[in-house]
Amino acid sequence: MALYPASRPTSQRHTLSVLVENRPGVLSRIAGLFARRAFNINSLSVSPTERPDISRITVTADVEDVPLEQIIKQLNKLLHVLKIVDLDDENTVNRELVLVKVAADAKTRSDVLEIVQTFRVRVVDMHPESLVIEATGAGAKLDSMLALLEDYGIIEIVRSGSVALTRGPKALSEKVIGSEIKGR
Amino acid sequence: MVLPTPLQAFSSVPKAAAGTDKQTIADGEKMTGAEALVRSLEDLGVQDVFGIPGGAILPVYHAIKDDSKFRFLLMRHEQAAGHAAEGYAVATGRVGVCIVTSGPGATNMLTPIADANMDSVPMVVITGQVGTDAIGTDAFQEADIVGATYPVVKHSYLVTDAQDIPRVLTEAYYIANSGRPGPVLVDLTKTAQVGEMYYSWPQRMILPGYNPTMKAHGRVLTDAARLFERSYRPVLYVGGGAVRSDARKQVEKLAEVTGAPVVTTLPARGIIPDSHPQNLGMPGMHGTIAATGAIQRSDLLVAIGARFDDRVTGKLDAFAPTARVIHIDIDPAEIGKNRVADVPIVGDVATVLDDLIPQIEKLQAEHGKPDLKPWWAAIDRWRNKYPMTYAEPTDGTLAPQWVVQQLGKYADPSTIWVTDVGQHQMWASQFLNFENAHSWLSSSGLGTMGFGLPAAIGASIGAQRFFDDKKPVWLIDGDGSFQMTSEEMTAAFLEHAPVKIAILNNSALGMVRQWQTLFYDHHYSATNLHDGDGKAEDYANDGQPTDGFFDVPDFVKLAEAYGCVGMRAFTKEQAVECIRKANEINDRPVLIDFRVWKDAMVWPMVAAGESNNNVVYMPGIQPLKGHNADMDPDEDTDGADAAADAEN
Numbered sequence: 001m002a003l004y005p006a007s008r009p010t011s012q013r014h015t016l017s018v019l020v021e022n023r024p025g026v027l028s029r030i031a032g033l034f035a036r037r038a039f040n041i042n043s044l045s046v047s048p049t050e051r052p053d054i055s056r057i058t059v060t061a062d063v064e065d066v067p068l069e070q071i072i073k074q075l076n077k078l079l080h081v082l083k084i085v086d087l088d089d090e091n092t093v094n095r096e097l098v099l100v101k102v103a104a105d106a107k108t109r110s111d112v113l114e115i116v117q118t119f120r121v122r123v124v125d126m127h128p129e130s131l132v133i134e135a136t137g138a139g140a141k142l143d144s145m146l147a148l149l150e151d152y153g154i155i156e157i158v159r160s161g162s163v164a165l166t167r168g169p170k171a172l173s174e175k176v177i178g179s180e181i182k183g184r
Numbered sequence: 185m186v187l188p189t190p191l192q193a194f195s196s197v198p199k200a201a202a203g204t205d206k207q208t209i210a211d212g213e214k215m216t217g218a219e220a221l222v223r224s225l226e227d228l229g230v231q232d233v234f235g236i237p238g239g240a241i242l243p244v245y246h247a248i249k250d251d252s253k254f255r256f257l258l259m260r261h262e263q264a265a266g267h268a269a270e271g272y273a274v275a276t277g278r279v280g281v282c283i284v285t286s287g288p289g290a291t292n293m294l295t296p297i298a299d300a301n302m303d304s305v306p307m308v309v310i311t312g313q314v315g316t317d318a319i320g321t322d323a324f325q326e327a328d329i330v331g332a333t334y335p336v337v338k339h340s341y342l343v344t345d346a347q348d349i350p351r352v353l354t355e356a357y358y359i360a361n362s363g364r365p366g367p368v369l370v371d372l373t374k375t376a377q378v379g380e381m382y383y384s385w386p387q388r389m390i391l392p393g394y395n396p397t398m399k400a401h402g403r404v405l406t407d408a409a410r411l412f413e414r415s416y417r418p419v420l421y422v423g424g425g426a427v428r429s430d431a432r433k434q435v436e437k438l439a440e441v442t443g444a445p446v447v448t449t450l451p452a453r454g455i456i457p458d459s460h461p462q463n464l465g466m467p468g469m470h471g472t473i474a475a476t477g478a479i480q481r482s483d484l485l486v487a488i489g490a491r492f493d494d495r496v497t498g499k500l501d502a503f504a505p506t507a508r509v510i511h512i513d514i515d516p517a518e519i520g521k522n523r524v525a526d527v528p529i530v531g532d533v534a535t536v537l538d539d540l541i542p543q544i545e546k547l548q549a550e551h552g553k554p555d556l557k558p559w560w561a562a563i564d565r566w567r568n569k570y571p572m573t574y575a576e577p578t579d580g581t582l583a584p585q586w587v588v589q590q591l592g593k594y595a596d597p598s599t600i601w602v603t604d605v606g607q608h609q610m611w612a613s614q615f616l617n618f619e620n621a622h623s624w625l626s627s628s629g630l631g632t633m634g635f636g637l638p639a640a641i642g643a644s645i646g647a648q649r650f651f652d653d654k655k656p657v658w659l660i661d662g663d664g665s666f667q668m669t670s671e672e673m674t675a676a677f678l679e680h681a682p683v684k685i686a687i688l689n690n691s692a693l694g695m696v697r698q699w700q701t702l703f704y705d706h707h708y709s710a711t712n713l714h715d716g717d718g719k720a721e722d723y724a725n726d727g728q729p730t731d732g733f734f735d736v737p738d739f740v741k742l743a744e745a746y747g748c749v750g751m752r753a754f755t756k757e758q759a760v761e762c763i764r765k766a767n768e769i770n771d772r773p774v775l776i777d778f779r780v781w782k783d784a785m786v787w788p789m790v791a792a793g794e795s796n797n798n799v800v801y802m803p804g805i806q807p808l809k810g811h812n813a814d815m816d817p818d819e820d821t822d823g824a825d826a827a828a829d830a831e832n
Contacts, residue, residue, distance in 0.1 A: 020393075021392070021393060024342075025330065025331075025342070028331065028334065029334055032334045032335060036335050066520070069520065070517065070520070070521055073516050073517035074517050076516070076517070077515070077517055078393070079339050079359070079391060079393045079394045080393055081393050082392055082393045176392065
């Protein structure tokens with residue numbers, strides 16, 4: 001049934017890995033499809049893969065099962081989409097990267113550094129009035145770290161979309177055969 | 185000087201390859217990209233191409249020569265070129281091809297592309313594009329048509345290298361015509377058109393992400409056959425997919441084997457003959473009571489190349505509430521989109537039915553057929569009590585439904601019927617008797633006014649090419665929609681497409697007016713067209729308006745201005761006379777201006793968003809409303825009495 005908008009407060013988080021032909025305009029087609037089908041995405045990241053002819057798009061979205069099925073089918077209709085997998089949390093390694101600039105002067109710096117140590121993240125820039133912290137991890141870890149840093153005054157945040165791989169020796173692209181895309 | 189935006193900023197332009205991987209391809213004949221395009225079309229077997237030239241596509245037009253193997257048809261508006269290609273495609277089952285220029289030429293193609301996408305019409309649209317060095321600079325007649333058409337194409341290409349042209353055309357043609365058919369856009373930069381390449385044929389396609397499923401897999405066929413075995417109120421709900429799959433024989437066979445009633449959606453009219461005793465006609469918003477009622481009361485709904493469009497389902501939650509659903513469609517995304525399918529079958533309709541029918545026969549041989557007699561008794565009661573009917577005009581004008589019936593009565597049986605969009609479209613669907621598949625063209629999904637005339641021209645050209653010119657084309661049109669593309673009478677005359685045009689002229693945008701009457705308080709906001717208000721006496725003087733009274737436009741004069749024959753009918757006698765004359769004229773287009781009743785309405789009707797159970801047969805009569813109103817043979821509802829009154 002059409003339950004648009006697809007995302008509701010109670011919806012579960014899904015992570016989609018989409019293998020696509022590495023060619024111009026692909027991201028535009030996919031992003032356009034999400035917008036057109038009223039599908040709100042949480043994060044999206046695109047990168048090259050182990051195969052030069054394939055790119056990998058990782059999408060996270062809070063979405064009900066039925067609209068998710070529909071959006072996967074619609075994505076599959078795009079000719080540049082080669083493979084879509086709805087990753088299962090249990091068997092997936094999921095990481096995000098965040099850079100956060102926190103206000104920290106002589107008085108508060110040691111407290112902030114304690115948080116940095118506890119979360120095993122790194123300081124990549126230091127200034128008499130601020131720190132820049134680089135952190136990677138699953139979304140929940142980053143959220144709790146950011147919540148703690150909030151008290152000291154967060155000046156700026158930038159955060160990547162989630163990237164994810166399945167555990168074990170298999171690659172998603174193994175199932176894509178016969179693609180040899182060049183110069184189009 | 186400010187440098188132009190680097191190409192990478194434009195979504196569809198490939199980055200310059202790292203290093204120089206210039207392969208030296210020297211196999212094949214050396215020619216320009218434009219020549220390669222023309223040659224590719226010839227090698228694909230394309231025989232007719234519609235379009236209009238322009239700056240950015242001129243190299244291609246220069247390459248079209250007198251001895252090119254396809255015929256080029258010059259239209260007068262790009263939109264019309266697109267609809268003509270659609271009409272050609274639907275009437276002949278081939279791919280429609282058009283070639284237009286960049287910028288406005290390309291954006292004018294948006295409507296036909298969207299139309300073809302909704303109705304799954306195979307079409308290849310070739311647009312010109314500015315040179316690669318000008319892309320992204322807002323150059324003259326530049327439009328990012330690939331970007332603009334993302335939502336409405338099956339696939340699209342931006343071609344920047346001449347060497348790619350034959351392969352891209354091969355792929356485009358294949359994609360348009362395979363799987364669920366649809367429009368494919370090939371945006372051809374001027375750089376690719378003038379660039380030199382080495383032409384070879386055939387080309388190998390590279391489509392790793394495109395594998396349409398043709399055959400059904402797994403146990404779904406047995407599951408479907410079992411459902412038939414256990415169902416006592418089945419309905420075959422046949423849609424446009426069955427037409428695209430050319431599944432007439434299979435649908436007829438399935439109807440015969442199962443004994444189930446068949447309803448045909450708007451694009452599927454004619455897939456089985458209307459004279460077939462199991463054909464209940466069209467369901468939905470303006471469908472027959474029998475078709476809509478059968479669906480609503482069914483216990484098994486078999487959707488065959490149909491997509492549960494809101495014009496069929498009405499309020500989705502109340503649609504066929506007691507039915508289990510078998511859904512056969514070549515597009516997996518259609519299955520479960522609007523209605524959950526108990527048995528989803530992905531595959532080509534004809535192929536799937538060929539595999540399914542023996543399974544059903546096998547089960548029937550083991551367990552016998554379910555008894556459908558009570559079901560047919562209920563259906564026949566609907567059919568007898570609520571046939572298609574209409575109210576007679578009260579002002580002495582013609583009843584549009586009567587005109588449609590007469591057109592059907594006097595037409596050649598092999599006629600291809602084309603309509604535009606509006607009341608006349610529904611009346612044509614309701615009151616014509618369709619006997620042949622591929623003989624009905626209408627803009628169904630998108631509802632594009634202006635579709636009719638160009639599509640009729642395309643169908644006429646297709647009939648000349650593939651049917652020995654033996655299929656005449658009748659266009660049933662409205663005075664409103666006809667004016668959206670009436671300029672194409674030029675193309676009809678000059679390209680020798682002798683279409684017969686019946687304008688049901690009620691001097692209004694009739695369907696909108698009907699909604700205004702029913703739902704907007706009789707407030708006729710902006711729906712009077714003033715092109716058919718004149719009475720017979722106004723034209724008494726040799727067909728010339730008297731007393732300075734003019735209908736604008738005067739369709740008869742308009743037709744004559746375009747070299748066509750124009751006629752006007754106020755009375756039944758005149759109407760029949762005009763139809764007879766029109767059927768005899770085959771050397772040029774004919775237009776008849778039928779003056780019909782302004783207040784004629786399309787009934788039955790399910791108001792938008794309402795349940796199909798609330799279908800109104802005639803004002804005040806709702807045969808499907810209430811608990812099992814028509815399932816009980818003894819119950820004589822008030823509705824039935826009122827229906828009898830209406831007929832008397």
